[in-house]
Amino acid sequence: MKTISLTIDGKRISANEGEKLLWVALGNGIYIPNLCGLQDNSQPPAACRLCFVEVEGKEKPVTACTETVTDGMVIDTRGGKALRLARTAFELLMSSQQVDCAHCAKNGSCELQQIAHHLNIKLKSNRFRRILRELPIDDSSSVFTYDPNKCVLCGRCVWVCRERLGIGAIGFAYRGFQRVVTTFAGEAFADSKCQECGECVRVCPCGALVFKNDKTEEEQT
Amino acid sequence: MAINNKEVTTTEEQAKVRQKTRQILKRFGRKQGNLVPILQKVQGKLGYLPREAMLEIAKFLSIPGIDVYSVITFYNQFRLNPPGKHSIRVCLGTACHMKGGYITLDAWKRRLGIDRGETTPDREFDLDSVACVGCCVMAPVTVVDAKPQGKVEPTKVDGLLLAFEIEREKKS
Numbered sequence: 001m002k003t004i005s006l007t008i009d010g011k012r013i014s015a016n017e018g019e020k021l022l023w024v025a026l027g028n029g030i031y032i033p034n035l036c037g038l039q040d041n042s043q044p045p046a047a048c049r050l051c052f053v054e055v056e057g058k059e060k061p062v063t064a065c066t067e068t069v070t071d072g073m074v075i076d077t078r079g080g081k082a083l084r085l086a087r088t089a090f091e092l093l094m095s096s097q098q099v100d101c102a103h104c105a106k107n108g109s110c111e112l113q114q115i116a117h118h119l120n121i122k123l124k125s126n127r128f129r130r131i132l133r134e135l136p137i138d139d140s141s142s143v144f145t146y147d148p149n150k151c152v153l154c155g156r157c158v159w160v161c162r163e164r165l166g167i168g169a170i171g172f173a174y175r176g177f178q179r180v181v182t183t184f185a186g187e188a189f190a191d192s193k194c195q196e197c198g199e200c201v202r203v204c205p206c207g208a209l210v211f212k213n214d215k216t217e218e219e220q221t
Numbered sequence: 222m223a224i225n226n227k228e229v230t231t232t233e234e235q236a237k238v239r240q241k242t243r244q245i246l247k248r249f250g251r252k253q254g255n256l257v258p259i260l261q262k263v264q265g266k267l268g269y270l271p272r273e274a275m276l277e278i279a280k281f282l283s284i285p286g287i288d289v290y291s292v293i294t295f296y297n298q299f300r301l302n303p304p305g306k307h308s309i310r311v312c313l314g315t316a317c318h319m320k321g322g323y324i325t326l327d328a329w330k331r332r333l334g335i336d337r338g339e340t341t342p343d344r345e346f347d348l349d350s351v352a353c354v355g356c357c358v359m360a361p362v363t364v365v366d367a368k369p370q371g372k373v374e375p376t377k378v379d380g381l382l383l384a385f386e387i388e389r390e391k392k393s
């Protein structure tokens with residue numbers, strides 16, 4: 001594979017041809033906010049609209065997860081246009097999000113907190129009207145708890161369960177504001193074909209899927 | 222708006238559903254693109270898409286059950302619950318919304334004890350919303366058994382239900 005070189009935020013970086021920009025940047029210690037992508041997913045959904053960056057020579061910001069690196073590319077991850085798009089996307093996302101960090105198991109390791117910090121905005125923005133979903137919490141699994149109110153619908157868990165593990169216990173259902181990650185017929189995890197491997201919990205960026213206690217997490221990893 | 226747990230399906234009914242679904246599946250190829258036409262045919266025959274039918278279809282197309290459920294819940298035309306004897310469709314179009322259609326919907330929900338997209342346990346009524354039926358002058362509109370009823374405020378909801386009850390008593 002051909003090695004190419006590019007510049008991200010003034011730093012010269014070498015990468016393999018064909019790689020996606022997002023993973024090159026993250027692999028070199030340059031953080032770009034992202035939620036929906038997973039490195040082994042060759043067809044990124046590019047749905048979260050958070051990984052916007054500016055590429056020299058391109059008028060509009062591009063999503064880093066879908067942008068293939070090319071030789072001599074010059075990237076600015078902190079460009080004003082890109083950050084503006086990412087901030088709005090994040091604020092919209094958070095407008096229907098339950099924010100209760102003090103009582104959340106992911107407090108401190110939550111990617112939403114990391115993104116808010118990186119974009120220099122609050123988790124609870126008042127730019128958009130807040131509408132919460134008020135869905136029931138599924139506590140039936142012996143390994144994890146699923147709180148759909150905290151779900152950002154990034155789809156990582158769905159992809160992992162289906163593509164990486166070939167189980168297909170969870171997926172998206174309904175449409176628009178009602179959209180939710182759920183099991184077949186919306187049954188409880190304990191009654192579904194979920195095998196309780198916990199892979200979905202490991203990729204969940206926020207507090208939607210959490211292990212029932214820290215001990216279980218240690219045992220699992 | 223999950224599957225109606227109040228719905229009682231006996232093993233006998235389930236077997237019948239499976240058999241009918243298989244019959245329909247015979248006419249289709251096993252490609253995933255056939256999912257929506259299959260769902261339409263099965264619903265046309267059964268009136269709704271029961272759990273057993275979903276599982277049969279998933280097996281036939283070699284896809285996870287959740288994918289079938291996903292498509293069904295995405296489109297308004299598919300229903301997860303058996304149709305009731307009488308259908309109640311509350312209009313939530315712009316004019317009806319302004320005239321308090323959502324209050325009418327709440328009244329129906331309260332009186333029937335079910336949510337949108339569900340069927341009463343006795344299978345007498347099913348409740349759902351529609352987006353404009355084209356007679357906005359009569360707002361708020363509720364379509365009862367394909368007949369649009371005008372100015373349906375909570376008191377008229379009671380009136381309409383009373384009419385059904387009287388009719389039922391006459392018959393028995």
